[in-house]
Amino acid sequence: MSDRQPSLDEQIAIYQREYRDLDPQVERVVNALSRLDRRMSVAYGRQLATLGLSGAEWEVLKELVMVGSPYQLWPGTIAKRLGLTPAAMTHRIDRMLAAGLVTRERDEENRVRVIIGLTDDGREKWLQVMRQASAFEEYLLQDLSNEERAQLGDLLIRLLDRVSAHLD
Amino acid sequence: MSDRQPSLDEQIAIYQREYRDLDPQVERVVNALSRLDRRMSVAYGRQLATLGLSGAEWEVLKELVMVGSPYQLWPGTIAKRLGLTPAAMTHRIDRMLAAGLVTRERDEENRVRVIIGLTDDGREKWLQVMRQASAFEEYLLQDLSNEERAQLGDLLIRLLDRVSAHLD
DNA sequence: GCTTCGAAGTTTAGAGTTGAAGTCTTCAGC
DNA sequence: GCTGAAGACTTCAACTCTAAACTTCGAAGC
Numbered sequence A, B: 001m002s003d004r005q006p007s008l009d010e011q012i013a014i015y016q017r018e019y020r021d022l023d024p025q026v027e028r029v030v031n032a033l034s035r036l037d038r039r040m041s042v043a044y045g046r047q048l049a050t051l052g053l054s055g056a057e058w059e060v061l062k063e064l065v066m067v068g069s070p071y072q073l074w075p076g077t078i079a080k081r082l083g084l085t086p087a088a089m090t091h092r093i094d095r096m097l098a099a100g101l102v103t104r105e106r107d108e109e110n111r112v113r114v115i116i117g118l119t120d121d122g123r124e125k126w127l128q129v130m131r132q133a134s135a136f137e138e139y140l141l142q143d144l145s146n147e148e149r150a151q152l153g154d155l156l157i158r159l160l161d162r163v164s165a166h167l168d
Numbered sequence C: 001g002c003t004t005c006g007a008a009g010t011t012t013a014g015a016g017t018t019g020a021a022g023t024c025t026t027c028a029g030c
Numbered sequence D: 001g002c003t004g005a006a007g008a009c010t011t012c013a014a015c016t017c018t019a020a021a022c023t024t025c026g027a028a029g030c
Helices: A008-018 A024-050 A055-066 A075-082 A086-098 A120-141 A146-167 B008-018 B024-050 B055-066 B075-082 B086-098 B120-141 B146-167
Strands: A102-106 A114-118 B102-106 B114-118
Touching (some): A008 A024, A024 A055, A024 B024, A055 A075, A055 A086, A055 A114, A114 A120, A120 B146, B055 B075, B055 B086, B055 B120
Antiparallel strands (some): A102 A114
């Protein structure tokens, strides 16, 4: 009963032993994909931790920067984009407010609404993360030629379009 | 302030606007990867829900089936493989026990240990999930030729090896 | 103008996770 | 064989998320 995870090939062999009608080539793609994503998440998580940031905080910073100056969004909008409930958003903002990453004020044009803004500290944190992340991503892909990178991107996007169609 | 997520290309353009030193080709691969994995997780999650199973339960069933007959593991082993703490494992097992998916008994060879076993119901659930999942995965890849599938698998595995090396 | 309905956030209760402390069992040294 | 240390799981408290009830504000109908 080893504690370590079996290698990808071992795992696929095991699946086939337990369930015969399985296309090994399909499994190879799907399982490599999910393992890769999980390990990349671990790597990103460690990087964030060195900057004293949680993954949850990073997600919110990203959305705020991506709307562009003046870096403001309503909580409901962020929640929808991140796939969270409004309640979770309220609590996240509370914590980020305490950490000095964002501001929260009433929208004077429609006082039901609230406006979340990015602080200079938040903007600076975003930049630090981007620097680390892009270095890591470059390292990750350094063995792939330009052609291979393009090819990989194309193939992934074809799958992405298909799964998106499936979800609608 | 649109609620919808920007398209992949839009998103990369935005990143470049906010952070100049970014390789768009690298971003395309990395972002396609994470979007694809997230959406596939949503799709799998919906399938599991139709069988009355949670993602957490599915992970545990998978580990138990993968060790092969007689489908037994120690809690600590499952926890390590899933990247969970022992405490979380205890509670998951509690719930799965109540759902009739697994059994829990003391290991008589070493009474510190506990043995988690798969019930027939658990085994049957696993099979049902596999049938649904493999149909979905085949659908997902149906546009890709055999060569493209092999290529995609190879490229992903090269990235996987690299990120694994990075994490050690 | 008053009422009612809908929209946006917040609050509250419940489920699942983590980290730390606690319990029980085994094993090595004496 | 007794004692202390280490290992495996459980218990407990704190945290984060979801679902649902609640509050506040704005707009439409009469």
